[in-house]
Amino acid sequence: MTHELTGLLPELEVLRKDFPILSRTLAGGQPLVYLDSANTSQKPQIVIDTMVDHLERHNANVARAMHQLGAESSEAFEGGRDKVAAFIGAPSRDEVIFTKNASEALNLVANTLAWATGDLAIGAGDEVVITEMEHHSNIVPWQLLTERKGATLRWFGLTDDGRLDLSNIDDLITERTKVVSLTWVSNMLGTINPVAEIARRAHEVGAIVVVDASQAAPQLPVDVVASGADLLAFTGHKVVGPTGIGVLWGRREVLDRLPPFLGGGEMIETVSMQRSTYAGIPHKFEAGTPPIVEAVGLGAAVDYLSHIGMENIHAHEQAITAYALEGLATVPGLTVLGPLDATQRGGAISFEIDGVHPHDVAQVLDSRGIAVRAGHHCAKPAHQRFGVQSSTRMSSYLYTTPAEIDALVDGLEYTRSYFKLS
Amino acid sequence: MSQELDALYQEIILDHYKHPHHKGLRDPFEAEVHHVNPTCGDEVTLRVHMADAPDGVLRVEDVSYDSVGCSISQASASVLTDLVIGKPVDEAMAIHESFLTLMQGKGNVEPDEEVLEDAIAFAGVAKFPARVKCALLSWMAWKDATLSVVGPVETLEESK
Numbered sequence: 001m002t003h004e005l006t007g008l009l010p011e012l013e014v015l016r017k018d019f020p021i022l023s024r025t026l027a028g029g030q031p032l033v034y035l036d037s038a039n040t041s042q043k044p045q046i047v048i049d050t051m052v053d054h055l056e057r058h059n060a061n062v063a064r065a066m067h068q069l070g071a072e073s074s075e076a077f078e079g080g081r082d083k084v085a086a087f088i089g090a091p092s093r094d095e096v097i098f099t100k101n102a103s104e105a106l107n108l109v110a111n112t113l114a115w116a117t118g119d120l121a122i123g124a125g126d127e128v129v130i131t132e133m134e135h136h137s138n139i140v141p142w143q144l145l146t147e148r149k150g151a152t153l154r155w156f157g158l159t160d161d162g163r164l165d166l167s168n169i170d171d172l173i174t175e176r177t178k179v180v181s182l183t184w185v186s187n188m189l190g191t192i193n194p195v196a197e198i199a200r201r202a203h204e205v206g207a208i209v210v211v212d213a214s215q216a217a218p219q220l221p222v223d224v225v226a227s228g229a230d231l232l233a234f235t236g237h238k239v240v241g242p243t244g245i246g247v248l249w250g251r252r253e254v255l256d257r258l259p260p261f262l263g264g265g266e267m268i269e270t271v272s273m274q275r276s277t278y279a280g281i282p283h284k285f286e287a288g289t290p291p292i293v294e295a296v297g298l299g300a301a302v303d304y305l306s307h308i309g310m311e312n313i314h315a316h317e318q319a320i321t322a323y324a325l326e327g328l329a330t331v332p333g334l335t336v337l338g339p340l341d342a343t344q345r346g347g348a349i350s351f352e353i354d355g356v357h358p359h360d361v362a363q364v365l366d367s368r369g370i371a372v373r374a375g376h377h378c379a380k381p382a383h384q385r386f387g388v389q390s391s392t393r394m395s396s397y398l399y400t401t402p403a404e405i406d407a408l409v410d411g412l413e414y415t416r417s418y419f420k421l422s
Numbered sequence: 423m424s425q426e427l428d429a430l431y432q433e434i435i436l437d438h439y440k441h442p443h444h445k446g447l448r449d450p451f452e453a454e455v456h457h458v459n460p461t462c463g464d465e466v467t468l469r470v471h472m473a474d475a476p477d478g479v480l481r482v483e484d485v486s487y488d489s490v491g492c493s494i495s496q497a498s499a500s501v502l503t504d505l506v507i508g509k510p511v512d513e514a515m516a517i518h519e520s521f522l523t524l525m526q527g528k529g530n531v532e533p534d535e536e537v538l539e540d541a542i543a544f545a546g547v548a549k550f551p552a553r554v555k556c557a558l559l560s561w562m563a564w565k566d567a568t569l570s571v572v573g574p575v576e577t578l579e580e581s582k
Contacts, residue, residue, distance in 0.1 A: 027426070359462060359492035359556065360431075367427045375462040383463070389490045390463045418427070419436070419493075 005402060007319035009312055016399050018044040018304075030369030033404045038187055038215060038348040038395030039373050040237045043301070047240060050300035054293050062292055063266060063283075077292050080299030081282070087302035088232070089223040090249055097248040097255075097282045098290050102214045103137040105233035105248035106181075108285060109210055110141035112258040113179065114148055120178075120208070120257055124150035127176045129207075131156040131164055131193075132385050133186045136378040138212045142181060151178070158385050162189040162338035169201055177207040184216035184227070188379040188393065189338030190321075190345035192220070199228025208254060214238060215346055218397065219317045221310035230254045236294060241301030245294035248285070255281045262287040305398075313398045317347040320396045320405065324349055327409040333421065334412065337386050347400075350377065350391040353412065356419045358392040364415040370408055429546035430553070431493065438497035438540070443504050448486040452571045457563040459555050464491030466499060468563040472511060472571060480511045480572065485564060494544075494553050499560035501540045506564065511572060517541075518565055525554050 009015055016022050019042045025031055034042060054076055060069035062077045078093075085093040099105040113122055122128070128142050132155050146153040154172055157165045164182075173180060180202040184195050199209040208230040213222060217234035224232050231254060236245040250258075260267055260278050264287030269277040278284050305313065322342035328334055333354035339345045353361060362374035373393045376383050383390060394408055447454075451469035458465045466489040475481045485503045489496060502521075506514040520537045521544070529549035533542040547557045 357492035357496075359464075359494070359553070363430065363550070363553070364427060367424070380463065389465070418431075 005319040005323055007315040008402075009308065009316045009398060012399070012401055015308070016401075018046070019399055020045055020048070022399060026369045028367075028369075030367075033368075033370040033407045035394040035396060035400070035404065035408060036371045036373050037218070037397035037400070038238070038346075038393065040243070041218060041240045041397055042399065043240055043242070044304050046304055047242065047297050047300045051242065051293050051297040054296045059293070061289055073292060076296045076299075077290065080295035080297075083299035083302050084247055087222070087306060088217070088247075088249055089225060091225065092252060094281050095249055095252055095255065097250070097285045098295055099233075099246040099248055099285075100244060100291070101237075101246040102212065102233045102235040103246070105235075105246045106137055106210070106212065107141045108248055108261045109181075109231050109233075109250075109258075110145045112261050114145050115259045116257070117259075118257065120254075122146075122149045122151050122178050125176060126151040126178045127154055127174070128152070128179045128181065129154050129156070129172050129177055129202075130180075131182045132158050133162075133164070133189055133191060133193075133379065133382045134181075134183055135187050135212065135214070136380070138181055138183060138210075139381065142179070152176075156182070158189075158382070161340070162186075162191050162386075163344075164191070164193055164198075166194075166198075169198070173198075173201050173205055173207065175205055177202065177205050179210060180207050181210035181212070183212040183214070185213075185220070185346040185348075186338065186379070186382070187215050187348055188350050188377045188382050188391070190348045190350070191339055192216075192345060196226065196228040203228070215348065218305075218313075219310075219346055220314055224249050236298040236301065239298070239301055240304060241298035242294045245291045245298050247298075250281075252281065255285070260287075261285050264288045266290075308398065316398055316400075317396060318342050320400050320402065321345065321347050321349065323402050324394065324396065324405045324408070327405050328412075331409060331412045332416065337388070337391055347397065348393055348395040350393040352388055352391055353416065353421075355421050356415060358390045360419065361392045361412070361415050364418055365408070365411045368407070368411045368414070370411050372408075430550055432543035432546060434501075434540050434543035435493060435497040438500040439493040442496055442500040444484075444486060444500065444507065445488070446486060447488050448484060451484070451486070453567040455563050455567040455570070457559055457566065459491075459495075459559055461555070462492075464495045464556060464559055465489060466491070466495070466560050466563050468499075468560060468567055470564065470567040470571065472568070475510075482506045482509055482511055482514050482568075487560060487563075489560065491559065492553075492556055494547055494556040495559045498541075498544065498557045501544070502560050502564055505539060505541060511568065515565070515568070518561060521561055522558070524548060525557055 058072040060073040062074040085096045202209045211229035211232040213234040218238045231250040237243040267287040335352045337350045358374035451471045454469045456467045468487040471484040
């Protein structure tokens with residue numbers, strides 16, 4: 001019952017062959033139906049090969065090895081930075097900082113803000129504004145910062161249909177606001193937030209804007225300048241790259257004013273026993289041996305996505321998401337959490353089924369080879385907002401087919417019958 | 423595929439899930455604990471009430487609970503209360519130990535039906551590492567609550 005949907009990537013079956021894992025089978029000979037890409041994406045052969053090639057032929061430490069391999073490794077590592085800079089439209093490659101993951105990127109910002117002096121310093125009476133739909137990694141660092149500095153944490157609430165409630169924006173973002181940090185695309189509700197509009201308001205009061213683009217970078221064309229962000233974080237493994245590497249992009253003026261994060265090798269200009277001076281960006285924030293092969297793999301990953309085209313990937317996601325919303329609506333007792341209009345949301349769809357706990361849903365689906373996520377998806381406050389303890393989440397990506405959505409819907413029907421709800 | 427699922431979701435488990443025994447929080451109680459499974463968010467609030475029986479043996483008079491979670495965690499709480507209510511505390515602790523061994527046995531432990539009764543239905547859960555925590559949530563809460571009243575388990579054994 002596969003339909004011809006407008007917007008799907010052409011030759012999807014050929015594209016799927018780029019991802020070796022998609023052809024494996026699971027217990028009982030079940031083909032894999034991977035619908036957990038918001039958790040982590042699968043990797044194309046080119047990323048795997050690029051990383052293997054680096055380890056087999058070019059491995060050496062970067063920036064400190066005065067030999068041929070060191071030069072090759074440094075070039076490949078810094079090449080990864082160039083590719084990431086191009087992928088997000090960064091005005092300067094130096095504004096791209098490699099971290100361990102998006103969580104570390106956000107914690108880097110929150111921690112260096114805690115140590116900042118001058119304009120960026122945060123203290124009693126100051127406010128940090130986040131939203132109720134954040135991933136825990138964009139909540140907890142700000143709780144830590146405001147607790148440590150005696151500042152106040154405030155947040156945008158959510159509307160019943162899973163959007164940011166902007167009705168009190170003028171009350172929330174005020175002269176006291178120092179930081180506004182929000183997700184571009186919700187990992188639970190799928191909502192795409194009006195980041196540029198909120199950034200405009202934040203800049204009017206002189207606040208800096210931090211954007212968690214962990215779910216946006218995989219599926220939307222990202223132009224960091226147009227986004228309105230001052231600082232923007234995402235992770236490598238959700239953009240078909242490896243784990244162990246994340247990206248913090250920041251406007252040079254902001255990064256230059258933030259103090260160093262971790263101290264160590266490579267982040268210094270000179271060191272004496274009394275004091276040290278620090279390297280310029282990006283190295284100021286990259287102490288120690290960086291994730292070298294991961295940066296090389298991330299470069300290959302974003303090149304792969306750019307080659308397919310982020311506009312095309314976005315259109316594919318929208319087509320699959322619309323098809324999935326349509327299919328899920330046919331399952332009795334199923335409620336989607338978040339916007340129901342595919343053009344207003346990303347490809348992560350969380351839902352509840354009356355009478356079956358998400359764990360049990362995921363377990364039954366897994367027995368049919370269908371991988372989804374069950375739980376609170378590191379967004380407990382957003383679940384509380386909708387009065388649910390946990391949910392089941394399907395998330396698609398550029399390799400997802402309508403047939404896989406059909407398999408999910410069939411699997412959910414089977415789940416209902418297994419738990420005798422039909 | 424369905425056989426594996428059936429090994430996990432035994433009829434007994436689904437029955438306890440749909441019709442949990444002893445559910446709801448009751449008075450009196452000597453201790454109340456709240457346990458969560460941080461990875462999935464399952465939660466249980468559990469109370470224990472114990473009293474010395476006429477023979478001088480400390481008995482589990484009541485275990486009451488309020489919980490949210492999956493079929494495995496809900497059924498497991500229900501089975502726990504069936505097994506321990508009315509038993510001497512040290513015997514209940516031995517049942518706990520036996521259930522723990524079963525759950526941590528990766529499917530290689532033969533359950534003793536004499537001791538575990540309906541809880542033998544959870545033998546299949548031990549083969550699903552991701553679900554073992556679900557099955558143990560209320561059991562760990564019960565042990566925690568009980569020990570907070572009677573003190574470390576060594577004390578119990580020494581007093582035998």
